[in-house]
Amino acid sequence: GAVVSQHPSRVICKSGTSVKIECRSLDFQATTMFWYRQFPKKSLMLMATSNEGSKATYEQGVEKDKFLINHASLTLSTLTVTSAHPEDSSFYICSARDARGGNYGYTFGSGTRLTVV
Amino acid sequence: DAKTTQPPSMDCAEGRAANLPCNHSTISGNEYVYWYRQIHSQGPQYIIHGLKNNETNEMASLIITEDRKSSTLILPHATLRDTAVYYCIVRVPNNTDKLIFGTGTRLQVFP
Numbered sequence: 001g002a003v004v005s006q007h008p009s010r011v012i013c014k015s016g017t018s019v020k021i022e023c024r025s026l027d028f029q030a031t032t033m034f035w036y037r038q039f040p041k042k043s044l045m046l047m048a049t050s051n052e053g054s055k056a057t058y059e060q061g062v063e064k065d066k067f068l069i070n071h072a073s074l075t076l077s078t079l080t081v082t083s084a085h086p087e088d089s090s091f092y093i094c095s096a097r098d099a100r101g102g103n104y105g106y107t108f109g110s111g112t113r114l115t116v117v
Numbered sequence: 118d119a120k121t122t123q124p125p126s127m128d129c130a131e132g133r134a135a136n137l138p139c140n141h142s143t144i145s146g147n148e149y150v151y152w153y154r155q156i157h158s159q160g161p162q163y164i165i166h167g168l169k170n171n172e173t174n175e176m177a178s179l180i181i182t183e184d185r186k187s188s189t190l191i192l193p194h195a196t197l198r199d200t201a202v203y204y205c206i207v208r209v210p211n212n213t214d215k216l217i218f219g220t221g222t223r224l225q226v227f228p
Contacts, residue, residue, distance in 0.1 A: 006160070108161045111160045
């Protein structure tokens, strides 16, 4: 079945530094990828939609200069948390939609737990 | 905003069927109902999806009412490993392909 690899699975960084998270579709092409964040005991909150070769579309309230998204190929999207602060600590999850569309599902990565100290 | 309503939590005895309800009374005619589950600290896992007809796969069955305003996910023989948060999702109507998660149902399977 479809597999999405997300890396790293866990990262600790210092305040003020930037962190890059990668999301790769391993056995299918994904024109669209999605980035979510999740706080403890809460549901997933959609941050942005990433389209291959174009600018990402951010949900209301999500700072695009804070969370940089790049989708340079049909199999890779990256999320960079810039100038990270402790309040950015969260579980970040990506999802990829098969380029064939239709009823092909959305496959999720295993998530990245970011801790900013 | 999520278009679905689910009970916050449910319990189920191991080996018994788990029936998870979902209300989606404002669903549009061409919108699919998706079910995912999330085991603690992992990414969501696809379970099943459907439009009008009931669906079954190796994991579960999906029963959609005739008016499509609600559905039920059935895990026929729940195991302890089925303990997770189950999300019922209706795809956003303007075909942006987004999946908006609601609060889900926390299913606890007990021995």
